[in-house]
Amino acid sequence: MPFSIKMIEIQDVQGVSPSSALSGQPAISAEALRFSYSRAQQPVINIPQWRVGAGERVFLHGASGMGKSTLLQLLNGQLIGTGHLSVAGEELSQLSTSERNRFRALNIGTVFQQFNLIPYLSSLDNVALAAMLAGQSRVESTALARSLLNDTWLAPNLWCQRAEALSIGQQQRVAIARALINAPQILLFDEPTSALDETHRNLFMQVLIRHLDRHQHTTTIFVSHDTRLTSYFDKSVCLQDLALDFVEGEIKNAD
Template sequence: MQPSFPENAKSAVLDEATAAIMLENLYFAYPGKRQEPVLDIPEWHIAQGDHVFLRGPSGSGKSTLLNLLAGILVATRGTVEVLGQELGALSARERDRFRAAHIGIVFQQFNLIPYLSVLDNIQLAAYFGRKKQIDFDSTIKQLFAALALDDSLITKKANHLSVGQQQRVAIVRALVNAPEILIVDEPTSALDSDLRNAFMDVLLAISQSRGSTLIFVSHDTALSHYFHHVVNLSEINRLGAGNDVS
């Protein structure tokens, strides 16, 4: 049974004609002498509330694309529009604020602050997201229970956790604000099959209850059946397999 989460007032019926993400003539090359291109995507739109499983071999540019969607990287040219905001028009600080307020991210590197407690790591996400968390404590408890995290871990420093525990805490941190956009990159690599399935249940439950748009990258194609759409990056990227990048 999937866990239930409190409904958000913003979770009104979504206008399916409204895109959460719009890419137009996106071209990206990492700076350097060679400036080898990585992505050349003429057009890609994701509707609000859609759940997309993005696949492709190592080196095809999946992680690069996720970094562009999160505003961590900026397109060499073209348009990356997220929730109606053109990210290239924002300064680095403005992109940071936009990401904190609207986007939850679980990357392969967990990016927990090692000397802070688990609770402090999660609270930082809520603080930078600037969202009122009336049900903050209960949401953490629900997420901990769903991901088989013991409540006693809440006061432990992040660097005292196992790799699997760190990964699950990173997932809690990304989900706690119920962001409009969830970007998830290989989140189950350190989880066994039972925890993997529990994670997928809680991820889909909170995404559906809050109307979140989900972009999920994984080499585990067995997870693709959870998703509305499965997209092969080579189908939208004119460069095919890219130039041996992430």
């Protein structure tokens, strides 16, 4: 039964506390960070040094296939590269898989292009489950989920629909609500407005910014090709520029 699966997952994160808000430390710190999908390939990610301050809102852009989604998976702890990567004060490579899963549940909210919703659960349960995994009661989690689904304009008649029955755009809204429910220290977005029309895109950005204004310690990395959204963010970063810095450093060292 779905509920028994939820209970097993909830027990797996008991006793894990969310990281405290960072004081004077960067929310994200990377040094000589590299990642390749195989030893025979050139690194997809080559970042010599990158710092993102606590509470910063970063718009990350770049050409397709340059590794933006891969970088988010590194920040999320789903992939582990070489070099140094600290997120919310934790060196992710030093954590076991189960520890990274627990850390992610309590500290990181993510919306990827593949939404990773549980297909047989309802929209409401997909969102509420994330709060339950972080230690909230079922009643509290459901109330929070209802509020966020309303904020993301998912019609109430869809809240009890199984995720697999929703359209792509509707699944995206559920994934957004799930990412926000625990007010995480780190928010990672991979093209979250790609399936929204202009009106709903602007409404989504207003909801996101209102959330960030209420939780000013939250650090946001927002990947998008839509450069019209840059005005919502503190800074704009091109991934190719980060990689170019690494290549230039290697050339200089070789000389």
